[in-house]
Amino acid sequence: MIENIMLTDLSLVNWSRGQFALTAMYHYMFVPLTMGLAFLMAIMESFYVKTGNPEWKRMTKFWMTLFGINFAIGVATGLILEFEFGTNWSRYSWFVGDIFGAPLAIEGIMAFFLESTFIAVMFFGWKKVSKKFHLLSTWLVAVGANLSALWILVANAWMQYPTGMNFNPDTARNEMLNFWDVFLSPVAVNKFLHTITSAYVLSALFVIGVSAWFLMKKRHYAFAKKSMVIAATFGLISGFYLIFTGDGSAYQVAQKQPMKLAAMEGMYDGQEGAGLLVFGALNPDKEWDNDEKTIYGKIEIPKLLSILGYRDQDAFVPGVTDLVEGGYEYTDDKGNTQVALSAEEKIKRGRIARTALGDYKEAKKIEDEQAMEENLEIFRANFQYFGYGFLNEPDDIIPNVPLTFYSFHIMVGLGFYFLLFFVLVLFFLYKNTLHKKRWMLWLAIITIPLPYIASQAGWIVAEVGRQPWVIQDLMPTVAAVSRIDATTVQITFWMFAAIFTALIIAEISILTRQIKNGPKTGGE
Numbered sequence: 001m002i003e004n005i006m007l008t009d010l011s012l013v014n015w016s017r018g019q020f021a022l023t024a025m026y027h028y029m030f031v032p033l034t035m036g037l038a039f040l041m042a043i044m045e046s047f048y049v050k051t052g053n054p055e056w057k058r059m060t061k062f063w064m065t066l067f068g069i070n071f072a073i074g075v076a077t078g079l080i081l082e083f084e085f086g087t088n089w090s091r092y093s094w095f096v097g098d099i100f101g102a103p104l105a106i107e108g109i110m111a112f113f114l115e116s117t118f119i120a121v122m123f124f125g126w127k128k129v130s131k132k133f134h135l136l137s138t139w140l141v142a143v144g145a146n147l148s149a150l151w152i153l154v155a156n157a158w159m160q161y162p163t164g165m166n167f168n169p170d171t172a173r174n175e176m177l178n179f180w181d182v183f184l185s186p187v188a189v190n191k192f193l194h195t196i197t198s199a200y201v202l203s204a205l206f207v208i209g210v211s212a213w214f215l216m217k218k219r220h221y222a223f224a225k226k227s228m229v230i231a232a233t234f235g236l237i238s239g240f241y242l243i244f245t246g247d248g249s250a251y252q253v254a255q256k257q258p259m260k261l262a263a264m265e266g267m268y269d270g271q272e273g274a275g276l277l278v279f280g281a282l283n284p285d286k287e288w289d290n291d292e293k294t295i296y297g298k299i300e301i302p303k304l305l306s307i308l309g310y311r312d313q314d315a316f317v318p319g320v321t322d323l324v325e326g327g328y329e330y331t332d333d334k335g336n337t338q339v340a341l342s343a344e345e346k347i348k349r350g351r352i353a354r355t356a357l358g359d360y361k362e363a364k365k366i367e368d369e370q371a372m373e374e375n376l377e378i379f380r381a382n383f384q385y386f387g388y389g390f391l392n393e394p395d396d397i398i399p400n401v402p403l404t405f406y407s408f409h410i411m412v413g414l415g416f417y418f419l420l421f422f423v424l425v426l427f428f429l430y431k432n433t434l435h436k437k438r439w440m441l442w443l444a445i446i447t448i449p450l451p452y453i454a455s456q457a458g459w460i461v462a463e464v465g466r467q468p469w470v471i472q473d474l475m476p477t478v479a480a481v482s483r484i485d486a487t488t489v490q491i492t493f494w495m496f497a498a499i500f501t502a503l504i505i506a507e508i509s510i511l512t513r514q515i516k517n518g519p520k521t522g523g524e
Helices: 010-027 031-051 054-087 090-124 131-160 179-183 186-216 221-256 258-265 304-310 320-325 343-365 369-390 401-430 438-447 449-464 486-517
Strands: 165-168 173-176 276-282 295-301 329-331 337-339 469-471
Touching (some): 010 054, 010 449, 010 486, 031 054, 031 186, 031 221, 031 449, 054 090, 054 131, 054 221, 054 486, 090 131, 090 173, 090 469, 131 179, 186 221, 186 401, 186 438, 221 258, 221 304, 258 320, 258 401, 276 304, 276 401, 343 369, 401 438, 438 449
Antiparallel strands (some): 276 295, 329 337
């Protein structure tokens, strides 16, 4: 497997990346609404059980219908996404399947089972089970939907920061040593909390936007206002927590993926007491090895990036150029001061590791134990740079800086807008004037697609920002693809694009029809 990596067709790599990105981005059009709307439904049904007011039941049933439409299509796209690990990324699956497969298996066995078991009771058990058991089912569906996200995000976080594992030179596979190190990795914890809170914000904005449409049409006033109170409160609390988890995520990126942080901030030249960029345009002519101006119209908050990334206002934050050339000092995980190696040196050591592994295997074939031990020692001494051995040039470690930079600032800017929006909604609801503010109702409707844009931008930052790595420092994307014909991937890419687009159109059409019909009138 390892010896033939350099023969990989780059068009195959690019088309495989494109197909996976297409599937993941379409899939994530459905996931966040499912996670957040499930809890909003559970909260509304809790009010129904507590008060006995049928209006709360009517609200729960209406949002439950929209949840069901979204959930069904989300499951279909999610299954395809997991199949692609075997079809398009078999080298990756071989290399880390013992680790990556564990959380995905738990997701299927526990979380998906929990959802599928109680979702039938939630939809069809209104007159068949007691109120309290039905409420329990709704809450368990909500918990199950979020547990599904937990295990998938644990797997993704391990790719960003591999831990709790050991490389077996005899099988050329990574094996899990400590499940809890993988599960409770600081990257995994922050990624999960940040992702689910962003989903809650999206769901709250969706509910507010749909409710605003009812107010504009002068329909279902009580229903719409109650839905907006629940959603805006839920969204505002989630929004504040989103900022907190975003801070934790930024800190982990600074510690574990400094190149991603440099790309997010468009920082080419490192500095002590680095400021956080608030506004600016990236110079398209800027490269890591030229003297072009980096940012036009720069507005920043002094020293804040050093504080967020290193909890020290005077800390040095390396830029893209520093990370390529090395030579700066940093503190390792054990608290020791180290001098950063250049990318060129890391590539050299990575190739030493690859060569030593190959020589170890040859020595094992002829049962030369001394050569086995010598090569194994060399391999282990250089293993942390193993992935660099597949790269050709030092600047291969640089991701797409403009795409990462603009995606990050779009995500952050929209996040603060959402907070202000929730405050305005709650203020006008408190004043009982929201239904008279037509501009605000229009703003609520127009805002519906914005959290989807923010969510997609966040995943672009997470995934594009860590390129060229599929597993940080251990396996570049070029080493992870299956040995298949690129034409096959191209054909399936366009097939999936057509199918997923049709699914999106179908969902929007069905959702729109259900929203126009509105909640059912009448009693129980």
